[in-house]
Amino acid sequence: MRSASAVALHPRRSSWMALLTTGPVRPPGGRTAARQYRLSVRPPTKVGSVLADSDPARGVGARAIPVHVVSSPCPPDAMNSSPRSSVSTLAGVALALTSSACGGNDPADNTPPVPTTGAWPLELVPLDEAAPAGRPPRIVFLGLPAELDAWKVPEGTGALRPGGADGTPSLLLREARRKRVLIPGPIDPRGIDLIALELSTWQAHHVSAHLVRDGWGTLNSKLVPVGRSLEPKTIEIALPQLHRHDEPFDQLVLSFLGDGPVSLRRGVSLVDLSRESLLPPSTGPPQLVESGGEARRAVALAAGSPLLAETRVGEGAHLILSLAIPHPLALKGNPGRLLVAGENERGVRTELDLPLPVFGDDRWKSAQMDLASIPGDSVRLRFELVDAPTETLVALAVPILAQRSSAPATVLLVTSDTHRADHLGASGMGVEVETPALDALAARGVLFEDCFSSTNVTNPSHIALMTATSPRETGITNNYSALSDKAPTLAEEFARAGYMTLAATSARHLEHATSGLGQGFARMASPNQARDAEPTIDFVRGWLDDVKGVPIFVWLHLFDAHGPYAPPEPFLERYWPAGRDAFDPALPADGLPQMGMPPQFEGLRDPAYPGALYRGEVSYLDHELGRLLELPRIASGIAAVTADHGESFGAHGIYYDHGGLYPDTIHVPLVLAWPAAPAGTRVETPVRQIDLGATLLELAGAPPGEFPGRSLLDSLEGEADRRPRYTLAAHREAASITWNGWHLVLHLREHKPSYGTGHFPRHQVELYRLADDPGCERSLVEAEPEIARRLWTGLVGWLVRPRELDWLERVSQDHELMRELAKLGYVAGKTPEQGEEPLIHRHCGCDRCAAFR
Ligand SMILES: [Zn+2]
Ligand SMILES: [Zn+2]
Structure with a gap:
């Protein structure tokens, strides 16, 4: 689901865009008096969980691996308002199954709902149907x-x-x-x-x-x-x-x-815009609204226009509340208060009074409201601004009805950007780097020694991980194409299972507006520019108070190992003597290219220096991550740490960047820990990173079958995954297949890395035996023609398979403009990006391809 972009300037686009293109003025939001509102009951709940009814052979019980179980995974529609397309048949069927297992909407189901643990967004409806519409833009x-x-x-x-x-x-x-x-x-x-x-x-x-x-x-x-x-x-x-x-x-x-x-x-x-159009309307689905550097899924609450919700409230229930006033909506003077009044069917009442943030404070303000005194099947809640100026407008985060549990599930997924698999002390791969926090996690969990990501670029890799779907299928191979709302995501899966979903990222381009990865998250903190681990982790630590007792799924993204490498003190000094000058012109150039280096390393003479900086970054992020992993709630939960891709330090002419599809850039660390995990286990068999989502869902006890992927626990039990592993590079430049110890790279078009001297001709093929040659230095295409032919055929077969998903906005073409531009020398399709053209033709007639038939 799409969110408001910066500062929630999420206008009712249709209205003012219509103005731009056609002229006539329509009221923003298309509010009409005829619209019918209804009170609906959220969350729908029912005795027992889908898990309890599910096939035990498929459930976690079969593995005898202790897990957290979250009951009653009913679809909380308020958080998942994006319609599911028929594309995802599996998800669609699963959704239908869980819906039918939940008492909420089925008139034939008279089972009284019983509260269970979990975090469920309430559906808010306006008290007054004729809420004032804002003026036109x-x-x-x-x-x-x-x-x-x-x-x-x-x-x-x-x-x-x-x-x-x-x-x-x-x-x-x-x-x-x-x-x-x-x-x-x-x-x-x-x-x-x-x-x-x-x-x-x-x-x-x-x-x-x-x-x-x-x-x-x-x-x-x-x-x-x-x-x-x-x-x-x-x-x-x-x-x-x-x-x-x-x-x-x-x-x-x-x-x-x-x-x-x-x-x-x-x-x-x-x-x-009118003030009203700066926030998602209270009559529509909540959207991510950014304020104070953090987005939360919210709707507008205006003075004089209360919102209502009706729900079942059980033992130990409370509301997680928050609100913010984004800068453009700030008013001077006394701000007023939010009054939340709850009443059950026996007339027992309770109230919460929360002062609004003062002028100039645009941070989210959180509160919890105890509902223990008003249990009931039909509790009405009213959210109203009082003593506030008439034009007051706040972003009210969707209230979460939380049923506390003494041992709430905690699932943490950390993606450390650009983090090579060998830069992990516990990996034992021979790199002198200190990562005590990650080593401790590996010691209480499982280290997957041979995990490949599905691409070498940030957003497509994260999108693949969060959808368990290869970039070849998602069609997303660059950092500026967003994932469609249609795609089912891991966060949506956890939200549906009653988890509060939280994301904190460290690079600008992972924000929801650019990546589409905010789908399913109730909160998402994304920076305006790349930031260090510390402030990002602070967001997560800050949220933990709000989510005490309820299941959480947290995605934390760290950007420290990504270039430019600049570790803070004292992490550089660990690997580089103070005062040594790596740029001293008196030193020999030592094989480093004199042209095409990243700006940070222009004039570099000592090739050891970038590696020392990089190790400093890794130790720094490990130190910061340790502050999170040591918290009792996190330490007793499920935690996975991996990377979106690795980094190349000069091999194949790729310098301090992650072009290329060699193990340097696609072999990633993967550490997975959970309560009662077989501590200190190392899994040697090859695994695919996109299977991590299914694994986390299984460990968390979420209902099976709704999310693609093969659980990594299978590999842990010794069932080798014999499927080939495929990757597709950034901008569709190359693809690879890894199978049975062999690694074949096929360059799909001529390309050069962003930095360095590498040059890769179109349809060139390289073949490596990883056991003997992990750095991929000696291509065996000539020496092993039969292996090369088999892998090439398999890879091309994968590449030419029709793409079934449509998770990328299709680009149509203005033919008149194309002709004009062609006249100016710009040739269509020079750098195909958006999946309109085949990745390769199966019967390509070029000499390089002909050699494989
Ligand atoms: Zn990245
Ligand atoms: Zn060819």
């Missing part, structure tokens, strides 16, 4: 000038095109990687919430807006990623901070970073 439109002189294009060239087939004027920008348009002011900042642009992009770009006063970039937006789309697409650039400015700006600068041309159509719209 106001738009100041800056049309393209008649002469380009009026606007400036300082880099590359710009060409005004008066109109295409539909008569729409546009400005074509090209011939520079960074393209800018300077639009003269004055620009009145008051009331501007976002800037909307209609663009066609030949390649993916990052777009940003900058407002300039007195020659300085006074205010900069975030970078908005835009995928390749020749079909004109409207994008929004949020500018929430503009509310703090009164003085006009002299200039608006639009910046487009990326290869290939960009076509800006019509002009630029400065959009002043």
Whole structure:
């Protein structure tokens, strides 16, 4: 499910976008008085769990591995409002099964619901159907000038095109990687919430807006990623901070970073949204709303428009509540309070009074409300702002009805970005690196020694892990294409099983708006730019108070091992003597390339230095992770630590980057621990990382069968997984197959790494025997033609299989623009990204492919 982007500028897009394109004004949100609201009961609950009814052979009992059991996995629709497509038949069937096992919606099921442990979002409905709609958005439109002189294009060239087939004027920008348009002011900042642009992009770009006063970039937006789309697409650039400015700006600068041309159509719209449209409407599904650096799934709560919920409340139940006032909604003066009043069918009442955050404080404010005094089958809860100014509007996180358990399940999934498998002390792979926290985790759990990720790039690898689906199937092979709402995710699976779902990430591009990975999470903290482990882990530690006694699924992403390597003190000094200069020109260059190195290592002479920095980062993140792993709740729960991919230190001409599909970049650490795990076990047999999700669900006792993947516990019991392991590289540059100790790489198109001297021709094939040659230095294609042929045939067969899923927004093409661009020398399909073209043709006639038939 999609969320509000930055500062929850999640407008009811249809309304103001309609304005941009057609003109007529519709009220935001399309609220109509005719809409019927109903009170619904959440969570639906029933005696016993699906687990109890399930096939014991499939359940955890068969393994005699003690696990946590969370009862009654009924679908909490408030958190999972995205419709399931028929694509995921398995998930669809499973959902239907769990729905029928839950008493909530089935009129024939008269079994009185009984509360169980778990965390269940309440469904909120407005008390007053005729809640006031916000005013329509106001738009100041800056049309393209008649002469380009009026606007400036300082880099590359710009060409005004008066109109295409539909008569729409546009400005074509090209011939520079960074393209800018300077639009003269004055620009009145008051009331501007976002800037909307209609663009066609030949390649993916990052777009940003900058407002300039007195020659300085006074205010900069975030970078908005835009995928390749020749079909004109409207994008929004949020500018929430503009509310703090009164003085006009002299200039608006639009910046487009990326290869290939960009076509800006019509002009630029400065959009002043109504206050109401800054939050998801209380009549729709809750969405992730960002405030104070953290997003929570929430809806709008307005003064004078109370929200209601009705639910069953059992022993030990309480509400987990939180709210925030994002910056653009802040009001000066006395903020008022949130009053939550609960009443059961016998008329017993209880209340909670929570002061709203004061002006300038946009952090989420959390509270718990004990419902023990009002048990009942039909408890009504009312959420209302009192003593608040009439225009007060807050983001109310969906209240979670939590049934406490003395031993709530805890599932922690850590992905340490760019973390090589050998950079783990317990791995015993010969790298001198200190990782005491990870070693301790391995000592109480299981270390999988031979785990491969499914790709070598961050977002596609995380998306594969969270959906248990290869990038070949998801179609997502870059860091700017989001996972469709249709995809069932691991977080949604845990939410459905009654877990409170929490995510804290350390890189900007994993935020929900870019990755789609916020699906199913009740809370998600994503930074504006890459951050260290410490602040990310602090978010998780901070949340643990709110979720006492309820099952949690936590995804923690760390970005420290990713370049540039810059460990804080004292972690560098552990591996690099203070005062030694790795850049001393007097040193020999020692085989390091003199060109094409990452900026951090330009002029590097001592090749040991980057490795020392990298080890420092690994020890730092291990130290920080230790602060989390040592907490009693985490230490007694289920924990998995892995990486999205590894890192290459120069092999194959790939320097301090993760291009390539060699074990350097796809062999990842995997440590898995749970209560009563066979401590200190090491699993040598090959495993696939995308099977981790199914394993965590099994260990947690979530109902089986709903999520793809083969449990890694099978491998633990000695059942070797003999399936080939496949990978597909970033931007579909290469693919690999690993089977029976052999590793074959097929380059799908000519490519070079971001840094270094590597060069890989189209359809070139490499073959390695990993036991003898783990670094993949000696290709055996010539020496072992029969093995190479078999693996090549298997890999090509996998690559040409039709893709059944549609988890990526399809890009259609504007043929008129394509023709124009082709005239300018830009050839369609130069770098296929979006799954429109086959990865390879089975009967490719090139000489390299012919050698394998
Ligand atoms: Zn990564
Ligand atoms: Zn070929």
